[in-house]
Amino acid sequence: MSSMDDFIIGLPKAELHIHIEGSLEPEQMFAFAARNEVAIPYASVEEVRAAYAFGNLQDFLDIYYAGAQVLQTRQDFHDLATAYFDRAAQDGVVHAEIMFDPQTHMERGIAFAVVIEGLLSAIAQAQGRHGMSSSLILCFLRHLSEADAFAALEAAGPWLDRISAIGLDSSEVGHPPEKFARVFAAAAGHGLRLVAHAGEEGPPDYVWQALDGLHVDRIDHGNRALEDDTLVSRLAAEGMTLTVCPLSNLKLCVIDAIGDHPIDRMLDLGLRVTVNSDDPAYFGGYVADNYRAVAEARKLSKAQIATLARNSFTGAFLPEEAIAAHLARIDAYMAGQTD
Ligand code: HPA
């Protein structure tokens, strides 16, 4: 391991953009398929990995939703999240806000309770096992209707005090944020924080809609905001957190090469950017792999990398005191660096 690898792993960090269904590794897919007696259209782990060549977001989503079919029981959701937390802890993640897609499961007859109780037990275990704090972001699938999103919010009713935020994911183009303005307003009325994927494939206008129509606290991705200078100024002035996912951007062809990643341009523009894994089992890396990829490709300094980690706490849905304590840990870590 290079000294940069050690530096990245040792840096305390939060992960703010990870879809737990996107942490389903091919080996786990086979194990869950076998124990639940679900058929999968692949003969081997190698065949699954070979299928992970995507031309765009929709290519990925088709495979991601198919993979999620193997998740059936509370134990499956517990094991899935536990494997993620164990892996994230190795990358120096001390706080994680994990997204989940209940509609993917509810539409195939899996009760909301099965999904969330499995995830909640893994969250409690990760706190004890790794000292890692974590919370849940319930995402609405934007290719489904507003009424469907309201039904998911309704199903979540008994657990709303154990969910930190609402998110919006799935096929972006053709499903603008404003389609979900009323259900986001209802969620805000329940005291939930709000995030939305915007500007991954969709135009800058979708980022404007997420800000002014949904009143989000963070933007997931946000790459295409760079096409609109007025929007960039607004995001920078508000200190809006963007949860950027470099290896996802590469795999979903949002960028042509990792060397083209705009992470340092975003930092230079004063945007509060963070680095995240999105769907680590599908995109070839967990959070430290994402830091490493941009650090190498864009020759980031340790100070720039520390800023990315600081932003992950500043943008986290944590109490002020917890954020301050995490930032103090980064300061102490940086003070101990010799170069
Ligand atoms: N974009 C939209 N929906 C998603 C993604 C993403 O990157 N990952 C999982 N669902």
Ligand code: ZN
């Ligand atoms: Zn995502």
